[in-house]
Amino acid sequence: MSKQFKLAVDVGGTFTDVVLFDDAENKMHLTKTPSSPGDPSEGVINGIKKIIMIAGILPEEIHYFVHGTTFATNAFLENKGSEVALLTTDGFKDVIEIGRQKRPKLYDLFLDKPSALVERRFRFGIKERMTAEGDVLETLDEKDVKKAVETAKENGITSIAVSYLHSYINPKHELMTAQIIKEVYPECQISLSHQISPEFREYERTITTVVNAYLKPQTRNYFINLEKKLKELNVKIPYIMKSNGGVMTMKEASENVIQTLLSGPAGGVVAAGFVAQQMGIKNIITFDMGGTSSDVALVEQQLPRITLESRLKGYPLKVPMIEMETVGAGGGSLGWVDNGGLLKVGPQSAGAIPGPACYGNGGEQPAITDANLLLGRIDPTYFLGGEMRLDTEAAKAAYEQLSVQTELKLEEVAAGMVKIANHHMAEAVRLVSVQKGYDPEEFTLFAFGGASPLHATAIARELGIPKVVIPKASSQLSAVGFLVADIRHDFTSTKIVPLELDSMDRISLEFEKLSKKGKDMLDKESVLPNHQLLTYKLDLRFKGQAFEISVDINKEEVEFRDIDCILSKFHAAYEREYGYCDPKEPVEVVNYRLSAIGLQPQIEIEKKERNREASSIAAKKGVREVYLFSSNCFENIDVYDLDVLIEGDQIEGPAVIDGVDTTIMIEINEKVEIDYLGNVIITLKGAASSDSKGY
Template sequence: MRPGGLRLGIDVGGTFTDLVALGGGDVITAKVPSTPRDQSVGVMRAVEAAGIEAGAVAALAHGMTVATNALLERRGARTALVTTEGFRDVLEIARQNRPSLYDLTQDRPPALVPRGLRFTVRERMGPEGEIEPLDEASLEEAVSALREAEVEAVAVCLLFAFAHPEHERRVGAALREALPGVHVSLSSEVLPEFREYERFSTTAADAYLAPRLAAYLKNLGRKAEEAGLPAPLIMQSSGGVARVEDAISDAAGCVLSGPAGGVVGAAYVGSLSGHRDLLTFDMGGTSTDVAPILGGEAQTTTETVVAGVPIKLPMVDVHTVSAGGGSIAWADAGGALRVGPHSAGAEPGPAAYDKGGEEPTVTDANLYLGYLADGARLGGEVVLRRELSEEALERLGKRLGLGPEEAALGIVRVANAQMARALRVISVERGLDPREFALFAFGGAGGMHACALADELGMRTVLVPRAGGVLSALGLAISDLRRDYVRPHLAALVGTAEEELEARFAQMERAAAKDLEGPEYARRADLRYRGQSFELTVEAGDLRGLEERFHAAHERRYGYCMEDEPVELVNLRLTATVPVEKPKLSEGPPEGEAGRGKREANFDGEWLEVPVLDRERMGEGSEVEGPAIVEFRESTCVVRPGWGGRVDGVGTLVLERR
């Protein structure tokens, strides 16, 4: 990393690519349309739009959707699987749970590796070690078959390799020697944990994504080098950045690269405003991401399922729904109004963009209802045209028997219902009462829906940061370097010697010290009651209080605990981070009159003439009373009737329900 200079965060979304540059107390922002065919083009355009000299950049952190899109669209590498004889169908057998219990027509997505590309070797490891030696002849047969199959990647998942990886390493070495240029992922390196299906699934995803991710990141690295920029750091799903080579070797850990940046940024800015318990609400052009923040810390989980694929790696606990500004509204066969999951994206975009889109979207509804200004310019290139939104709403309205106003109100209500349901998933279903949290709204469209969602959930405080339209990029710019480590340790907690656990943690810390320079460590452990088939992760810095912390976590999450039941250890986890310098955000005084005039906006079917405020001219102490519209540089906030607030000392608009 270059000494001094600017820290850049660049986040690629489905519709826009956002940039934030921090340094010397300044915050520079830029927003340009995304380039789905090659996201790196949008990245370099964002740097150009910001007018930043390459020599002034100390670090470049990047969050992207390459891995996410490859899973969603099933456009990853041609991948094979090598496993223990008799277990080639573990990926397909899965857990036997149905995606929709009572829908007999719905099936789970197909496995990432088709049956014809799953190969086996004769060997067997057990809990205590080798049961049957690795058969060299079967290994040679598998290598020969893989060579003929012309695959791009191979996932190697042998039984009990999480505890005894010797056979798996020999298979991996043979494949790497015989198939140069083919990516090989070993489950003992990707996810050294028990539970075959989740280990197989995560390793298969890693192999499936790695070649696509490597091609993209190497292309981006070349463009950055040619422009004189530093090598990019890549956002991981766990909430920290990693070097390009580390991101490629941990491809499955990048599937939530984009949303993780927003959660990190929200935790930081929210803490500066004095709010450490938050529900984040990131509404972009394609989807909405929500996540809980407790005590100023982003929460992580190992139970994430992306596009039907379980990935059991530490990831920010984000829940995503397909309700973004570009989500298309449509009428189903029964004549009901639906919103999403299909999105107009950046190309062609909502009807109002005048780029060929003809279907109405959430953005078109917001524009028609007056929340967005007719003729407003987005991302420096897109000009909104209200008459095009009205035409699209009229076409949909005819199919529904509604006028354009009713159609627009219906679209917003349906989208809000989907987003409120998502917020309940990460609060009520986690044992958290949303009324005890503040709603932290960001993303290009977050501020327009925040007050309505807070009303729905009984929340009384909404935070809208100054850089809300580009907060994910801000989160990238302040993210620490991070690596996560895990070691299986299945044993009863009572009777396990502290010295034994200390030695395991010390072993992981030595490995982390080789990967990172001077890291800080956070110890955690996965625990469960004996007989349970799921675990909870709790802090393990003080080993003596481990059991009490587990009981408390179980009570909070599930509403009860069983203090008379024996507790088991399952895994030991270590998070190693190298902190980066965080900027001190501050808000200056108001710059004159913030009013931009008035315009008509529709609230619950009633048209009202409301004031429009320029956020750039507001400052610390500036107040707003709803109904009103506050126009930020990259986003818009709709202050509903009954809400009001002021700008605080770090530039966050703090709204309270009156």
Template sequence: MALNGEAVASESIVKRVAADIGGTFTDIAAITDKGELLTWKVPSTPPNFAHAVASGIDDLFSNKEIDLAHIEEILHGCTVATNAILEQKGAKTALITTRGFRDVLEIQRIRVPKLYDPLYQKPVPLVPRNLRFEIGERLTAEGKVLVSPDFEELGAIIERIKAAGTESIAVCFLHSFVNPVHEQLVGKILREKLPNCFVSLSIDVLPQKREYERTSTTVVNAYVGPPVREYLGTMIRQLRSIGVKGGLMVMQSSGGILDAASCLEKPAHIVECGPAAGVVGAEYIARKAGYKNVITLDMGGTTAKASVIENGELSLADEYEVGGGMSSSSALVGRGGYALKLPVIDIAEVGAGGGSIAWLDRAGSLKIGPESAGAIPGPACYGRGNEMPTVTDANLILGYLNQESLAGGSVPISRTLAEGAVNSKIAEPLNLDLLATAYGIHTVANAAMMRAVRAVTTYRGRDPRDFTLFAFGGAGGLHAVDLARTLRIKEVVIPLASGVFSAVGLLYSNLEVNETAPLLSLLSAMPRKKAEHIFKNLTTRITEVIGGNPKEIRFRRFADLRFQGQAYELTIPFEDDGLTKTGLVNLAARFESYHLARYGHAFSGEFPVELVNLRLVGIKETKTAKVKRSIADCEIREMTRMAYFGPDLGSVSARVITRFALTELPQKGPMIIEEYEGTAIVPPDCTARVDEQGNIIIALT
């Protein structure tokens, strides 16, 4: 195995290259046909993030006999759609809707990020009221036409949209998911009259009931469409400039990849694509290593993300919000953002990363984030002008990080600058010594991350003690053991190339398309022929998008179920017995079991089970060469450094080694495992070893 620029076998071929953009660093990863893992890490380059990707790929292969023209696919995870929403820098968007529903975006749902906040203000709609237009049209709940669209009124709306300089248009009519004819007619006219506008129809984005969620999702799709189109266009041009001719594939929020052209049709599907790749990679590695229940912790420079893999399956949700304090699909944690009802890996995210700034509130309490120093200027220790202390500065002072540089020497750092920032901004105002203050920053960052972990475990009825913690991201290994100890988890896994693991996860991702169709019925009385017809149509649509040999596509069927009278559903997979009578009985039983595990109760026998939607997922598995671990190809070095492990243990001498100095026999801490992409901490009362895949296994006592 070759890492970060080491020599590779002659005549090696690379077909897939992954690029993951973070707030601080951009990570590049590739696997050669010989099984050599290549990684590279470069600072992100806002606002032109594509530049870092192109330069990173060029740097990675600059001294290798690998022709960039042979690369078939660039796999990409980005935050452009998320940033457009969070920074309110999306396209100028208009909304056309049924008369009487202009203010659906304003009314929203009663969801707030904090339970008691008298000063809370709802997020400003992405479409201002003067650009929300009503049109005379109406369908019944069964899809029958009551009022045909008023095309004269539509013409006047088009002129107002032109005059306003609108870049994008969302169309969402009442009950259109039952009968799409009105939206299709209006959409056709808009595309003819306004060819330069991005047009988003709810029947294409979310053909499901619930007016607010459907309208909000369609508006978000329209709002991020133009910036995503511009970004991906720039990315493709940058890649072509360095000689890469392969296609661009983009990670979706659900954990599958899709070609850039298809993503441009439904850009809302990539809003939460950034954190998804790491979870996909963790699922792949966990499966290979024999772990079924895993909590993932991805701590980068700006945020920390947590998710769950349970019984070998990714934890998915079909609704989440962006821009409400904590980004999460959980209804029990911070909400109040913009709703998207689309498939997404259930990830909770908090503003606690390596670059998160430590500060004191007016009461003198220590806070971490959500503001981050980012890539520019970066933590105080980078020496680029930032004088505020960050989590990275604290970890440097504690002795956890290399005292001279990060990323294999490419990022020089200064302990003196870190100490100055922590002393002046935190330690002196609180009258604390330097090490105690740095450890306090480290501990408060851990507490912030606990919110994310608990959001996907205890808040979901899961006991963290039944799971193994998989930690990755540039800072994940620095905090993993402390979090595991608090959660009473006995084992921590640090996967190979953990600091660029989201990029590695992209290499293991599969082509995936999700489609949904409404079908409201009691499950026991489901019209099975109609359901089979719906699945057949969804199969055709998915096959057209994925392309290639249909026999290579694996399909999975799901049903959105609820007890009659409930307002929300749970998504339950069909098994091999499918739509048979026995299959439906078993489906209802699985729903009741899941409901009991999720909420602590089930209405078995009291209320019938109701079907709301049918879902179909098409998956085309991609082939990636297996990574071969070869210690002979990797540097083994050892030294010692003083590191502070809290007031009970104080500062102790810790071994500083690389991953490849470990064996399959446990070694006692304290150890600091330094790698090109990141660092892992093994406290004095823990042991560490490596498995046959090169994963670090830390056992807590």
């Protein structure tokens, strides 16, 4: 009988990470390959061929495959989506341009609103109307629909969004419209609001549907192209990682592409939570620094926080996502000087091509990776385990421009770049912790991604976080997360009722409807009944308020009409969010949410082999001159080989730990210990309080 393997591929801005897991031996094979921005599927295929060769297996031995991609994200951020037509209820075609009165920056008189994404001439008001209760007030005018679709076809528009008033209650008119589009313009892509975001609030639901339509043609073509190449390679068609921390089929991802926007970063958060569970740590903050950006998330009681509305480029997107903050500070982030002579970092990035100057691919602008190289923190001969040699002279040439502009020494500019980037990333940590009512000092910082171990302790010290964990396989941790993620589908309905005993039958009925949908979906994907899990949430608010808070509930609390328990959860969440709560005020239910989860068999992390007595001396590989932020000067410090370190080994800083695909920086007053799983645990002695400036 042949072995069976699980495969995960994560396409990032600079590198594509590949993880292959041997089910029989609990062994992981890891590798990286450069991403291919022109056609991301090439990087995926190259990575699969490389990992198959490393492991010495046949493609057909891969029985489970999950893929995470930033394809849709990059297309959105770079304004490379498709032209879209919008069909909406007559009289509401300007909703996506009017938006909300609320301003992200209250006193910025020159703030530009994000564009509507749909030209006004391609927004069509269709005669139809549903009431808020879902009754037909005005029958759909099919002639209106046909005329609008024909206009879109004549103008070469390949994607149509449909968002009718109150379709989340009754989608009849949207379904009729979809059928007409298929008859008139069968090759056109269709996005229906009741399928993309089945909730009330017209602006948010409409713009979410439009963004899905905007990204759908290219993303769908990418999936089709990838599927074709995988079949040629005889590799199984993958599941796709979702932004909510679950996985879905490629077919579903092709229709609901908006759920892939945080595909890669979500995997890292899931994996960090999994590792933390193995280590017995409940509360963590994840810090994922890649080539283009850094993503930060909070995991409480081993569960990531899920947000039901996030903003990307100023657009409110109403889809469940792991709550995270992203800043334009990655290894490829570029340094520049503004008109006032101040040194800045990002959000521009060198990307995969040409990459930082030291990659030797023609890059001429100074990046964070170049700074770390010039500061001695990266060994130019051991990047990717020696597979890629870095060009120090090219990095110097790039930084000489900034040195002249700022009138600072080369190392001062490089150190300044790193400090600025560290501050940006620390601010992102504050956004997911302090601004949400959490104290960072009560959390452990989990740092992963190729670049984060160089910056993690400086960020932790600035925020008063006492401990940092660099997980095993930290550089490919997002891909590892794909392998431990469960199948997950989220369902929502809206029906506003007071939270009182007389309403419990209606609340129970809503959850019964959602439960049936969830179970049917899991049955369709062949998830066994004993591997099916349904979880429940209610969106609650005080009567008269405009926005709500989502609260986890148990099915039993609804069945046994335990209103007091539900209210206490809401009051606690409200007080943590706003610092005040009046329990005497009446509360109402707005949305009902159910997550249908297909539990996947969990992988077992391979333990770090102990082939000697614990002693870090065996792992010492030399001495290197490195710039220390704890002393603001270059010093000769010990360098250790990450692959040689075993459980129980301890290192007192300052030191550098070189891995095949990452480098860990240990400053003065920092102590390292290796645990039985191969995780690097860094304890910060005398960690600064949260208002400290750190290094």
